[in-house]
Amino acid sequence: QDYLSRFFSDVGVSAPDSQEFFGLEATGQLDSNTLEVMNRPRCGFTDVLRYSHFEGGPKWDKTVITYRVTEYTPDLTQSEVDETLAKALKLYGDVTPLDFKQIDSGTADIMIKFTPGDHGDFAPFDGPQGVLAHAFSPGEGHGGDTHFDEDESWTLTAEGSNLFLVAAHEFGHALGLAHSQVQTALMFPTYQYVNTDGYTLPSSDQPTAEPKPNPKPPRKPMVKPPRAPDPTSEPVPDRCDPQLTFDAVTKIQGICTSLKMGGTSFILLARLKIQSVWAGITKVDAAYEYKRDNTVFFFKVQNLVMSRYWGFRGNAALPGYPKRLSDLGFPSSVTGVDAAVHVSSASRTLFFVGYRFWRRVFNERRGKMDRGYPKLIHRELRGIGYKVDAAFENRGFLYFSYGSSQTEYHYTRRRASRKLFNYRWMDC
Structure with a gap:
């Protein structure tokens, strides 16, 4: 059954519609006709x-x-x-x-x-x-x-x-x-x-567009004028700016990926708009990867009073998303997530909201935060400050960014080790 769900998520069909989309009887079972389509x-x-x-x-x-x-x-x-x-x-x-x-x-x-x-x-x-x-x-x-x-x-x-x-x-x-x-x-x-x-x-x-006239009239030579700058377009941030700030950072398939938001999100190292890789994602407030499942989760504000999160495997949207923050166990008062990071050594995910953070086991079905949370960031994670804009894990350390700088932190020892500037990760 998991294999069936994964196949249909890979081709981008939501679970209730998967077999119906391919003209199959919607049994929800891995029958011979469904296997034939999958192959x-x-x-x-x-x-x-x-x-x-x-x-x-x-x-x-x-x-x-x-x-x-x-x-x-x-x-x-x-x-x-x-x-x-x-x-x-x-x-x-x-x-x-x-x-x-x-x-x-x-x-x-x-x-x-x-x-x-x-x-x-x-x-x-x-x-x-x-x-x-x-x-x-x-x-x-x-x-x-x-x-x-x-x-x-x-x-x-x-x-x-x-x-x-x-x-x-x-x-x-x-x-x-x-x-x-x-x-x-x-x-x-x-x-x-x-x-x-x-x-x-x-x-x-056929795309819905006006057809070409037939026969095609002769075309006059044309010199293309320079394109005027589009005032609505968002320039790619300078990844080597010492004042560079992060909105979200996560490792994806072993690559440290900065997702810099500015009306539109960019993958800074690749200088790509994030929506060109993950369809439907135009703005990112937080992101983290669950490596065992090769799954990435993106959090973004849906409107002024609500935030949702999306799951992707590769660049394929997982069925059933987006989901509400309450599905993770957040109270209704939480309308957005500032940063998130999965701590592999502890099998826990940390979620940062304002001056506090929540912690939970990675278990999509549990829908519950660890007991005793939220806790104040500066008291529980001493040395990283009061707030977190972005967080990620690399080689056993956690990196917490706020403004243009970040703190390297050893989670098991509960100890901050050094300060860095964000742009140092940008291959400058």
Whole structure:
């Protein structure tokens, strides 16, 4: 049953709708039909709950979209890959005002690569079959980027994984389309081969955009004017600023990740908007990782009187989230969390709110804080100060940040050891 729940969370379907989404009888059991669906090769993108566009309707704010292949597969020649990707993008160019241009250097809107295993985007591939590829929705940073699992056998036929069909599906995500519940649709989450000769984009898969005029009128040469700065956009904070403050820090898959909020959250080391990695997360107040389960939890203020928390495995949202803080055992008076950290040696998670902190065993079903909490931070964790903005664990020590500085703390010995500046973690 746990395996069943994990599979459907990996493809982004909430538990009550999981089998129904794939056209199965909603038994909740691991029957033969469900096993057959689970064994199909599939797309690695997780948002299958909202079709036909992602939450918030992300789209490109331009009509010429550049793309670049940085790593090719040895399964096909470079020219075969280039021709196939151009053919897949043309499916969308034929039904939208978008034009696609391949470039050979620099940063393109859609960066493409064939790569196995862990490749630095918090969504590692899983070897042959399983997840074939994934792509990010439109946006800055990773937005639009498309990755293919090099452990697959890439072909242009019915054998192996047909690159044209997989690329056409993933480019749908890169243009803002989510998964479809129509089993014959290109955007259905599991891979299915169809004859690609003369293939055209099914109407159910077409983005809602004005079609191109036909025939296409001649285009005048155009010099693109410099883009005026967008007063509503949030600049990436300077990670080497001695006055750098943290809003949340956690280790994710062994990588120390600073989540700096400023209207929008950024992963500072990667200079990415957090929403380009974890769909639906735009602001983070606190975060922590439970390493045994490879699960990350994000806390953010939902409105002025309420905060909720989200669970992700990789970049896949777990079913049943977001949840209320009361599900963790907080009283109704707590409307937000300033910082959180899981202490591996004690199998406890600490939650900081104002001048106090709570502690609980990592157990999602228990719903109860440890007895005797909350406690005052400066009395129980002497030497770290009165408040905490962000906290994380690294090599047996806890690091508590407030303002631009932080305190290294040994939890077992209950002793502060040294003071640091936040920017020292930023590879400056």
